Amino acid sequence: GENVEQHPSTLSVQEGDSAVIKCTYSDSASNYFPWYKQELGKRPQLIIDIRSNVGEKKDQRIAVTLNKTAKHFSLHITETQPEDSAVYFCAANPITGNQFYFGTGTSLTVIP
Amino acid sequence: GAGVSQSPRYKVAKRGQDVALRCDPISGHVSLFWYQQALGQGPEFLTYFQNEAQLDKSGLPSDRFFAERPEGSVSTLKIQRTQQEDSAVYLCASGKLAGGYRGNEQFFGPGTRLTVL
Numbered sequence: 001g002e003n004v005e006q007h008p009s010t011l012s013v014q015e016g017d018s019a020v021i022k023c024t025y026s027d028s029a030s031n032y033f034p035w036y037k038q039e040l041g042k043r044p045q046l047i048i049d050i051r052s053n054v055g056e057k058k059d060q061r062i063a064v065t066l067n068k069t070a071k072h073f074s075l076h077i078t079e080t081q082p083e084d085s086a087v088y089f090c091a092a093n094p095i096t097g098n099q100f101y102f103g104t105g106t107s108l109t110v111i112p
Numbered sequence: 113g114a115g116v117s118q119s120p121r122y123k124v125a126k127r128g129q130d131v132a133l134r135c136d137p138i139s140g141h142v143s144l145f146w147y148q149q150a151l152g153q154g155p156e157f158l159t160y161f162q163n164e165a166q167l168d169k170s171g172l173p174s175d176r177f178f179a180e181r182p183e184g185s186v187s188t189l190k191i192q193r194t195q196q197e198d199s200a201v202y203l204c205a206s207g208k209l210a211g212g213y214r215g216n217e218q219f220f221g222p223g224t225r226l227t228v229l
Contacts, residue, residue, distance in 0.1 A: 103154050
């Protein structure tokens, strides 16, 4: 089955700086890659996603890039704010399967 | 509109007890997923329903875990003879489309935190 690895596990940045979180996946059949933000004790919420037919997608301060050849995708947050502090999960969804395979999460702390 | 809801939000069980966790998906959503999230980890797949049919239960860790969705809406995850290793947050997610379809966004509930003493 699919194996998703996520790095780093923890990340601290100064307010206003950029944050980058990277994920790799193993199954070339994966073609949908969502990113979820989970605040402490709350549900995971989708913040951005990308499909395999595009290489980059941007939504205001958040962007995701996908390299299908290398099987990796990354989340970029610019101009970070304290409210960006949370755990971020990447996931991969093989077209042949039903489930999402999640990474182990990145705990992002934005220091005011 | 209303999102995915789960109940109870917190459950404490003594080892050996049976528990039942409920998920109310978004109305009209075809897909329903259960995930187990251990502390500090990402959600791990347990089982998947398309309407009332349980199409994938490959993630259920043992035969003590059982899930149903008899009318294609509300789902219940039951754990029999709970063990300490069952302690985790159990997340339910629903999707508008049938699973396996590219880009079927999953909407998560708040989870049930199960603690087995």
